[in-house]
Amino acid sequence: MTRKxxxxxxxxxxxxxxxxxxxxxxxxxxxxxRRDVEVVVAPTMLTLxxxxxxxxxxxxxxxxxxxxxxxxxxxxxxVPASHLHGMVDYVIIGHSExxxxxxxxxxxxxxxxxxxxxxxxQPILCIGETAHERTLGETREVLQDQIVNGxxxxxxxxxDHVVIAYEPVWAIGSGEYAQPSDLAKVLKVIRQQITHLxxxxxxxxxxxxYGGSVSVDNASDYLAVAGLDGLLIGGASLDAYQFTEIVKxxxxx
Ligand code: 13P
Numbered sequence: 001m002t003r004k005x006x007x008x009x010x011x012x013x014x015x016x017x018x019x020x021x022x023x024x025x026x027x028x029x030x031x032x033x034r035r036d037v038e039v040v041v042a043p044t045m046l047t048l049x050x051x052x053x054x055x056x057x058x059x060x061x062x063x064x065x066x067x068x069x070x071x072x073x074x075x076x077x078x079v080p081a082s083h084l085h086g087m088v089d090y091v092i093i094g095h096s097e098x099x100x101x102x103x104x105x106x107x108x109x110x111x112x113x114x115x116x117x118x119x120x121x122q123p124i125l126c127i128g129e130t131a132h133e134r135t136l137g138e139t140r141e142v143l144q145d146q147i148v149n150g151x152x153x154x155x156x157x158x159x160d161h162v163v164i165a166y167e168p169v170w171a172i173g174s175g176e177y178a179q180p181s182d183l184a185k186v187l188k189v190i191r192q193q194i195t196h197l198x199x200x201x202x203x204x205x206x207x208x209x210y211g212g213s214v215s216v217d218n219a220s221d222y223l224a225v226a227g228l229d230g231l232l233i234g235g236a237s238l239d240a241y242q243f244t245e246i247v248k249x250x251x252x253x
Pocket of ligand 1: 010173174211232235
């Protein structure tokens with residue numbers, strides 16, 4: 001089974017409406033239309049509707065950075081997956097900033113994955129160990145737990161639409177990054193766990209991307225890792241030129 005390479009830019013809480021629109025204009029001018037790579041950006045919630053009218057989805061797609069899991073009701077300040085449907089193709093769920101700054105629990109994350117799938121959005125489920133867990137040698141167990149908790153109650157058919165983003169917390173925005181040569185072990189743990197839960201076919205279909213201090217300089221090393229299907233980029237995605245350079249490196253055709 002061939003899995004399409006996925007390059008995602010997570011803009012986090014950056015780029016105003018005006019800046020985002022200029023950025024996408026530049027990106028669509030610079031990016032060649034190629035079928036072998038799927039390009040996705042995740043702007044702030046407020047800009048999504050307007051940007052969804054501006055983008056050409058053949059070139060770049062949109063992701064939300066979060067969503068709420070109930071479809072409607074008295075939940076002041078939340079944006080449900082049901083309202084994102086039609087505007088975005090993907091939604092990032094369980095980013096470590098949401099887990100650690102906004103105290104999202106495993107239950108929240110599990111419900112959000114289910115809400116995304118229910119509303120025909122593809123969840124990008126973020127998992128990754130903290131520096132402390134890494135020092136204790138608990139990476140494997142942490143990843144297994146996050147997969148089991150994040151994907152409980154979904155079916156083997158639904159897993160095809162899920163993207164797993166391995167983002168070690170210690171590598172996010174720190175300039176310190178996971179060695180590409182160390183990723184093979186992590187990819188094995190992730191696919192073994194998916195096999196255990198959903199079977200071998202599902203494990204081969206699911207895309208796994210890496211995030212954490214990815215830059216123009218190290219992107220090619222990750223893209224060469226067997227079994228890794230792409231990148232989730234924070235800081236380096238804020239600059240349209242750098243992001244485009246990384247996308248170009250991902251093209252194989
Ligand atoms: P950086 O690329 O800035 O380390 O951020 C990674 C990230 O959190 C993407 O979701």
